[in-house]
Amino acid sequence: MSLTIYAQRLGDDSLILGQRLSEWCGHAPAIEVDLSLANVALDLIGQASHFLGLAGAIEGKGRDADALAFRRDVMDFTNCLLVEQPNGDFAQTIARQFLFSHYQVLFLERLAAAQDERFAAIAAKALKEVSYHATLASDWVVRLGDGTDESKARMIAGLDWMWRFADELFVMDDVDAAAITAGAGVDKAALRPAWDQRIDAVLADAGLVRPAARRATLGGRTGRHSEHLGHLLSEMQFLQRAYPGATW
Amino acid sequence: MYTTDLSGKNKAEAVSEDAAKVAAFEARVANDEFIEPKDWMPEAYRKTLIRQISQHAHSEIVGMLPEGNWITRAPNLRRKAILLAKVQDEGGHGLYLYAAAETLGVSRDEMTEALLSGKAKYSTIFNYPTLTWADIGAIGWLVDGAAIMNQVPLQRTSYGPYARAMVRICKEESFHQRQGYEIMMHLAQGTPEQKRMAQDAIDRWWWPSLMMFGPPDDKSPNTEQSMRWRIKRETNDELRQKFVDITVPQAHAIGLSVPDPALKWNEARGAHDFGEVDWEEFYAVVRGEGPVAKERMQARQKAWDDGAWVREAARVHAEKRASAKIAAE
Numbered sequence: 130m131s132l133t134i135y136a137q138r139l140g141d142d143s144l145i146l147g148q149r150l151s152e153w154c155g156h157a158p159a160i161e162v163d164l165s166l167a168n169v170a171l172d173l174i175g176q177a178s179h180f181l182g183l184a185g186a187i188e189g190k191g192r193d194a195d196a197l198a199f200r201r202d203v204m205d206f207t208n209c210l211l212v213e214q215p216n217g218d219f220a221q222t223i224a225r226q227f228l229f230s231h232y233q234v235l236f237l238e239r240l241a242a243a244q245d246e247r248f249a250a251i252a253a254k255a256l257k258e259v260s261y262h263a264t265l266a267s268d269w270v271v272r273l274g275d276g277t278d279e280s281k282a283r284m285i286a287g288l289d290w291m292w293r294f295a296d297e298l299f300v301m302d303d304v305d306a307a308a309i310t311a312g313a314g315v316d317k318a319a320l321r322p323a324w325d326q327r328i329d330a331v332l333a334d335a336g337l338v339r340p341a342a343r344r345a346t347l348g349g350r351t352g353r354h355s356e357h358l359g360h361l362l363s364e365m366q367f368l369q370r371a372y373p374g375a376t377w
Numbered sequence: 378m379y380t381t382d383l384s385g386k387n388k389a390e391a392v393s394e395d396a397a398k399v400a401a402f403e404a405r406v407a408n409d410e411f412i413e414p415k416d417w418m419p420e421a422y423r424k425t426l427i428r429q430i431s432q433h434a435h436s437e438i439v440g441m442l443p444e445g446n447w448i449t450r451a452p453n454l455r456r457k458a459i460l461l462a463k464v465q466d467e468g469g470h471g472l473y474l475y476a477a478a479e480t481l482g483v484s485r486d487e488m489t490e491a492l493l494s495g496k497a498k499y500s501t502i503f504n505y506p507t508l509t510w511a512d513i514g515a516i517g518w519l520v521d522g523a524a525i526m527n528q529v530p531l532q533r534t535s536y537g538p539y540a541r542a543m544v545r546i547c548k549e550e551s552f553h554q555r556q557g558y559e560i561m562m563h564l565a566q567g568t569p570e571q572k573r574m575a576q577d578a579i580d581r582w583w584w585p586s587l588m589m590f591g592p593p594d595d596k597s598p599n600t601e602q603s604m605r606w607r608i609k610r611e612t613n614d615e616l617r618q619k620f621v622d623i624t625v626p627q628a629h630a631i632g633l634s635v636p637d638p639a640l641k642w643n644e645a646r647g648a649h650d651f652g653e654v655d656w657e658e659f660y661a662v663v664r665g666e667g668p669v670a671k672e673r674m675q676a677r678q679k680a681w682d683d684g685a686w687v688r689e690a691a692r693v694h695a696e697k698r699a700s701a702k703i704a705a706e
């Protein structure tokens with residue numbers, strides 16, 4: 130049961146962030162940026178298919194990745210709150226990507242070495258992708274932080290919006306502990322120092338300082354989400370909801 | 378290529394050019410040689426190409442919007458990924474084409490401004506709304522299908538950078554067409570609601586797709602010149618006929634009807650007879666009076682305006698880093 134949830138969390142993170150990024154398609158600040166955001170979104174949707182497919186397989190009730198993606202309600206989604214945050218302006222989108230991709234790199238490095246080969250294989254493939262995402266996001270943090278007064282102010286505001294959701298990435302609970310016992314888990318709390326280092330190094334290069342510490346906003350892993358997720362789902366799940374039983 | 382521009386200018390402009398140079402140029406073109414950016418070319422050729430290539434580039438970029446409208450609502454993960462990749466390809470096509478046009482001495486910013494001011498055109502087809510998921514199928518099948526028909530001959534167009542861009546683009550377009558037809562096929566075999574969706578989509582997209590080939594030959598003032606310059610290789614009506622002949626059996630094969638009462642196979646011609654396009658509608662859409670023309674331009678304008686600070690930041694940052702590097706050396 131808990132390994133199902135564990136795989137589902139990984140799939141939900143990638144799915145929701147991929148969905149968010151795909152909202153940019155056709156509307157980005159430049160064509161090159163449009164293409165790069167679409168690349169990241171495609172990678173994430175691919176990861177979601179793999180992790181949710183695995184979750185369905187472990188669950189063994191005949192639900193596939195699509196059933197999990199398109200026919201669960203908010204309280205059954207287990208993504209972290211960070212990834213469901215609205216795109217905002219480009220700086221806010223980059224702030225979200227920056228914090229998440231660096232976490233994902235560290236996480237997937239460990240997961241790729243897990244005993245459970247099903248998880249390890251997906252992680253190994255995804256790791257190559259997310260290393261690129263982290264570089265892309267970092268480059269933009271530096272460009273925007275070190276660009277104009279306006280871009281700096283927007284980058285600061287974007288980071289400020291997202292910062293309260295960073296702690297959740299590293300929170301360990303029973304599901305994580307059980308996954309470690311089962312040979313598929315990662316000690317997320319232990320990733321924090323490396324993550325801090327990565328984030329601080331990029332911020333320094335960008336001429337930015339780390340946002341002030343604040344009370345963490347938590348709840349995504351147990352289905353307690355922000356108001357934003359329901360709207361995202363109502364859009365994403367529209368066809369499956371309107372035409373139950375149809376295949377596409 | 379997306380043929381919407383109707384202006385018959387550019388004939389009178391070649392007056393003062395060296396007759397010997399013009400003759401040598403025309404001979405090279407007639408000989409099917411490629412003209413390269415550094416080669417001498419008549420001013421009218423350059424201008425016509427800039428207009429045609431930039432219009433094509435704009436069509437790729439504006440064309441991202443109607444399909445982009447359904448990425449977040451795609452019905453499953455596979456379809457979502459395919460559609461996202463497809464729309465991303467169109468953005469890439471826009472990039473190749475802008476780059477090809479830039480070799481003729483016009484900047485991407487200038488071209489973008491021409492689009493946003495309404496001075497430059499883009500394909501009429503993208504001024505129609507995508508209302509249901511079946512429209513994504515219809516666009517891939519019909520619109521990309523029509524685009525392929527226009528573009529395949531342009532792989533042999535006389536201007537080298539344009540021809541090479543077309544080669545890259547055509548490789549991807551056939552995947553676009555197939556994924557669209559596959560969506561339609563699936564819907565046509567689906568539930569009654571899905572079938573209805575599919576038929577409604579072809580009913581709405583059929584005629585606008587035929588308009589993509591541009592005005593009838595007798596109302597297409599640039600055709601003769603463009604054919605001679607090898608920047609067009611078949612006439613609008615020839616291409617339109619070809620499209621009808623290929624597409625009608627595809628529709629029937631999946632049980633969809635084509636919304637044209639005049640459509641019938643003509644044994645003697647070995648081709649379909651078909652009804653008259655509503656040219657009044659076509660010209661209105663060219664004038665910018667298409668059903669969602671305002672929405673399309675508003676979206677492009679917004680992306681451009683909202684992105685200005687990002688592009689500016691990237692430029693300023695690159696300058697800072699470049700001068701820091703020089704100072705360090």
Ligand SMILES: [Fe+2]
Pocket residue numbers: 437466467470546550
């Ligand atoms: Fe294209």
Ligand SMILES: [Fe+2]
Pocket residue numbers: 378437470524528
């Ligand atoms: Fe095209």
Ligand SMILES: [Fe+2]
Pocket residue numbers: 467521524549550553
């Ligand atoms: Fe296409």
